[in-house]
Amino acid sequence: MSAMKDLLEEIARALVDNPEDVQVTEVEGEQTTVLELRVRNEDLGKVIGRQGRTARAIRTLLAAAGMKVHKRFVLEILE
Amino acid sequence: MTAGRFSGRTLDEALSAACSGLCARIGEIHYEVDREGQGEVIVQASLDPAAILGLFLSETFRAGQLELSSRLEEDGEALVVRIEGPDTTLLTARGGEALDGLQYLCNRVLDGRMREHLPVHVEVGDFKEQRARRLFRKAEEAADTVARTGRPQTLPAARRHIHLALAEDDRVETESEGRGFIKRVIVRPRRRR
Numbered sequence: 001m002s003a004m005k006d007l008l009e010e011i012a013r014a015l016v017d018n019p020e021d022v023q024v025t026e027v028e029g030e031q032t033t034v035l036e037l038r039v040r041n042e043d044l045g046k047v048i049g050r051q052g053r054t055a056r057a058i059r060t061l062l063a064a065a066g067m068k069v070h071k072r073f074v075l076e077i078l079e
Numbered sequence: 080m081t082a083g084r085f086s087g088r089t090l091d092e093a094l095s096a097a098c099s100g101l102c103a104r105i106g107e108i109h110y111e112v113d114r115e116g117q118g119e120v121i122v123q124a125s126l127d128p129a130a131i132l133g134l135f136l137s138e139t140f141r142a143g144q145l146e147l148s149s150r151l152e153e154d155g156e157a158l159v160v161r162i163e164g165p166d167t168t169l170l171t172a173r174g175g176e177a178l179d180g181l182q183y184l185c186n187r188v189l190d191g192r193m194r195e196h197l198p199v200h201v202e203v204g205d206f207k208e209q210r211a212r213r214l215f216r217k218a219e220e221a222a223d224t225v226a227r228t229g230r231p232q233t234l235p236a237a238r239r240h241i242h243l244a245l246a247e248d249d250r251v252e253t254e255s256e257g258r259g260f261i262k263r264v265i266v267r268p269r270r271r272r
Binding site for chain 2: 003004006007009010011014015016017046049053054056057058059060061063064065067068
């Protein structure tokens with residue numbers, strides 16, 4: 001179980017109206033790990049935000065937590 | 080719904096009715112027992128913004144294995160979150176972008192739950208205060224250079240603060256430049272009117 005996956009799930013669940021439909025898949029690369037976030041269609045706006053500001057805020061937190069484990073994490077929001 | 084009266088045969092039942100009625104977990108509500116007796120308990124329950132945020136932050140920090148804790152204070156019409164712990168440097172690195180990100184998320188989380196917007200400020204020590212002061216000095220230095228040389232200066236980002244810092248300086252005027260993510264402020268000599 002990965003702390004990053006848990007972190008993203010926790011944040012996404014707090015933002016959406018349908019927390020039970022939040023899903024995070026971790027695709028691990030050598031230097032970069034991609035975190036694929038899936039939410040219900042009507043919740044997409046909640047995790048992206050106006051002009052992508054919410055997604056950007058989530059990315060800053062993933063980057064901060066990534067510093068601790070010396071790894072880069074990329075957030076992808078899937079439809 | 081952010082508040083209401085809920086009943087059950089026991090306190091536990093009344094509280095679980097309150098939780099499902101308010102779409103909340105037990106740690107997120109504030110309640111008072113209104114009436115009790117004759118096999119019925121009635122509670123007056125409401126969503127508690129400080130509790131919602133406190134729970135969100137502690138679960139987020141735990142999930143990310145971040146050694147951080149939060150303390151919440153109510154400050155008039157705002158909630159102030161003070162973050163402490165060995166990992167605060169992760170939040171203040173790179174100009175404090177993660178601290179700003181966390182503040183933004185806290186505001187969105189509360190907006191999604193409460194009917195009225197309650198602004199949330201997140202701070203680590205006096206980091207943001209110091210940062211604002213540094214920015215203010217930088218803006219003043221730029222204004223001095225513009226006044227001395229008559230040539231415009233460009234400052235990166237934090238536009239609102241720079242506009243505010245130099246609003247009263249009648250030697251210079253400021254203007255935003257750029258769209259989307261890359262934005263700058265130009266400080267130039269004030270035109271004669």
